[in-house]
Amino acid sequence: MAANTFSGNGSFPFWREPLDAQQIPHLSTSITIFPDLCKGCGYCVEFCPAQVLATSDRLNAKGYHPPEVVKPEACTGCQFCMRVCPEYAIIVEKKLEVPT
Amino acid sequence: MGTQTVTPQAVQHPYTRYLRTDRLPHIWCPGCGIGIAMGAFLAAVDELGIPQEKVAVVSGIGCTGRVAGYVKFDSYHTTHGRPIPFATGLKIARPEMTVVVFSGDGDLVSIGGNHLIHAARRNIDLTVICVNNFNYGMTGGQMGPTTPHRARTTTTPYGNLEFPFNLPYLVAAAGAVYVARWTVLHVFHLRESIKEALQRRGFSFIEVVSPCPVGFGRPNKIGEGLEEMRFYREHALIQNGLHPKDAALSFRDRIVVGKFVDEARPSFLQVLEDHFRNASRDPSHREG
Ligand code: SF4
Ligand code: SF4
Ligand code: SF4
Numbered sequence: 001m002a003a004n005t006f007s008g009n010g011s012f013p014f015w016r017e018p019l020d021a022q023q024i025p026h027l028s029t030s031i032t033i034f035p036d037l038c039k040g041c042g043y044c045v046e047f048c049p050a051q052v053l054a055t056s057d058r059l060n061a062k063g064y065h066p067p068e069v070v071k072p073e074a075c076t077g078c079q080f081c082m083r084v085c086p087e088y089a090i091i092v093e094k095k096l097e098v099p100t
Numbered sequence: 101m102g103t104q105t106v107t108p109q110a111v112q113h114p115y116t117r118y119l120r121t122d123r124l125p126h127i128w129c130p131g132c133g134i135g136i137a138m139g140a141f142l143a144a145v146d147e148l149g150i151p152q153e154k155v156a157v158v159s160g161i162g163c164t165g166r167v168a169g170y171v172k173f174d175s176y177h178t179t180h181g182r183p184i185p186f187a188t189g190l191k192i193a194r195p196e197m198t199v200v201v202f203s204g205d206g207d208l209v210s211i212g213g214n215h216l217i218h219a220a221r222r223n224i225d226l227t228v229i230c231v232n233n234f235n236y237g238m239t240g241g242q243m244g245p246t247t248p249h250r251a252r253t254t255t256t257p258y259g260n261l262e263f264p265f266n267l268p269y270l271v272a273a274a275g276a277v278y279v280a281r282w283t284v285l286h287v288f289h290l291r292e293s294i295k296e297a298l299q300r301r302g303f304s305f306i307e308v309v310s311p312c313p314v315g316f317g318r319p320n321k322i323g324e325g326l327e328e329m330r331f332y333r334e335h336a337l338i339q340n341g342l343h344p345k346d347a348a349l350s351f352r353d354r355i356v357v358g359k360f361v362d363e364a365r366p367s368f369l370q371v372l373e374d375h376f377r378n379a380s381r382d383p384s385h386r387e388g
Contacts, residue, residue, distance in 0.1 A: 005111065032111045039130035042326045047285070047333075064130070082113075083143065083287045086135030087125060091113050 005032040008052075008072035025098045029077040031069050037089035040064030044081035044090055050074040053081060118142040118152065120172050127166060131317075131325020133284035133310030137231050138167050140287050141202065144294035155198045156190055158183040160212060163238045163312075164204035164231040181211030184219045187226050195225070195369050198298060205232040205246040209265055213245070220274035223302040224368040229294065230267065230305065233312035241315035248351035252319040268344035271305045272361045278304035279344060279361035283332040284311070286357060293359060302367035309355060320352075 007030040018024075031052070038060055045053045045067050052075045056068040066089070067081075077094035119142070128134050145155055152173060159168035161180040168175040174197075178186045183201045191199040201208070208216050208230050219226060235253050236242040243253040243260050246267070250259040268279045278300045282290040290308060297304035311317065311328035322328055332355060339347075340358040347356045366374075 003111070030111075037125060039125075041131040041324070043131075043329060046326060046329070080287070083139060083291070084136055084285070086128065086132060086139075088113050088115055088119075088135070088139060091111050093111060 002036070003032050003034045004069075005030055006069040006072040007031075008075040023099055025096050027077055027094055028097045029072075029075045029092060029094045031072065031075060031081075032091040032093075033067060033069070034089045035060045035066035036062070037087045038062075038064050038066035039087055040066070041086060043084045043086070047084055048081050049078060050076055114146060115139055115142045118145065118172050120170055123170055126170055128163060129312075129314050131311055131313045131328075132163070133233070133308070133312075133325070134164050134167070134231055136284040136287055137164075137229065137290065137308045137310060138170065138202070140284075140290040141200070141229060141294055142171070143291045144298060145198075147291070148295055148298060150198055150298070154196065155200065156187075156194075158187040158190070158199065158201050158203075160203040160207035161238075162204040162207045162236070163233070164202065165207060167202040181207055181213075181215065183207070184212060184215040184226070184228070188219060188222075188224050191225055191369070192372070199226050200298070201226055201228040203228075203230065204237075205230055205234070205267075206236045206244045209267065209270075210245045216271065217274040220271045220276040220303045220305070222368045223275055223277060223365055225301055225303070227294070227297045227300075227304045228271075228306070229308060231308045231310050232267065233310050233316055234264075235312060235315045237312045237315035241312075241319060248349060250351045251316070253316070254319065257319075264349070266344065266348040267307045268305075268347045268360045271303075272344040275303065275365075276305045276361060277302040277363050277365050277367075278359075280305075280359040281307040281309065281347065281357050283309040283336055283355060283357060285329050285332040286336065286338075289338075289357070296359075296362070300362075301370060302365060309349075309357075 052071045053067040054070045055065050060066050079092045082090045082092045155173040157175040159165040160183040168177040187199045187201045241254045243256040246264045247260045272279045280293045311325040313325045336355045338358045344360045
């Protein structure tokens with residue numbers, strides 16, 4: 001079954017990149033959607049606190065419109081979409097990137 | 101930051117190891133909240149680190165009754181209304197198991213209502229997760245003992261003239277030591293609450309208010325599950341510590357959620373253990 005993975009670096013919309021951005025640990029997130037598991041309830045899209053997801057135009061095998069990631073960089077890694085999806089069609093992984 | 105197509109093995113959902121994936125996708129309707137409640141339970145077991153072989157899930161009949169068939173624990177799909185008696189026997193015979201009853205309001209409160217109150221009275225060491233969708237979803241949306249006053253169902257086309265049970269009040273009065281209610285929108289609170297309940301000795305009960313767009317949403321012109329979830333967002337009120345008598349639900353009005361009861365009282369198994377310990381010491385308890 002196909003899955004689409006999107007990664008965000010958890011950055012904030014700073015007007016410029018902080019000077020120490022390469023030295024401080026930051027959160028990186030990756031959202032994986034299994035479109036064919038989706039039943040189109042819309043919960044993930046509606047309740048994402050950062051409007052990362054949107055309902056896509058395409059139809060999945062069951063005839064529903066699965067979500068797609070439109071703002072991966074805004075994802076906070078809260079995993080609400082993963083927990084609220086009744087079909088377990090979304091996986092959000094997060095890890096703290098510590099610069100070496 | 102592009103899109104890449106990966107094989108499912110590359111990333112795994114944290115629930116996968118607790119699911120009988122060959123039986124998925126589950127039968128629940130689009131927008132049904134049972135999948136969310138089941139996920140919160142799996143997350144709670146995972147985060148507590150309870151070994152998979154030490155958990156048993158018992159369900160009755162109905163939409164929520166299907167949970168026992170999807171989880172990869174020792175599980176029992178029992179006769180209608182009877183998961184609590186099965187679970188009681190199981191817990192007494194195998195006290196080292198974490199025994200969870202996962203079933204719906206119709207099964208637990210109507211057909212199995214007497215088992216529920218007597219299990220609470222005994223304070224038997226079980227966690228009961230009761231998904232309340234306010235109707236008999238699987239059989240066609242009939243009215244049940246949790247259907248709100250005035251709500252429409254297929255058997256109350258002019259609105260329900262009866263009054264529903266206030267479940268937290270019922271089980272608290274009967275003797276439950278842990279009582280909480282959440283909606284499936286409160287999925288993180290629900291997970292934490294299930295974790296607490298699983299760690300308590302005695303009878304714990306969690307009511308999970310869940311959208312049923314087919315059985316309850318349609319006759320009441322609520323619309324899809326999403327409308328119901330928006331309603332929860334706007335009308336749910338977290339009131340931890342509220343006396344359960346004040347936690348009644350009414351139709352299309354505020355939904356009080358929270359942890360209402362959390363107290364310690366000797367559980368049935370603790371009493372049983374004490375009894376056997378004393379009996380083995382005291383010769384007068386021996387027969388013959
Ligand atoms: S993890 Fe949170 S912020 Fe990220 S997409 Fe999901 S709901 Fe939105
Ligand atoms: S929550 Fe799950 S089933 Fe619902 S729209 Fe999102 S991906 Fe699809
Ligand atoms: S009938 Fe209601 S409770 Fe049953 S699966 Fe459908 S939405 Fe869920």
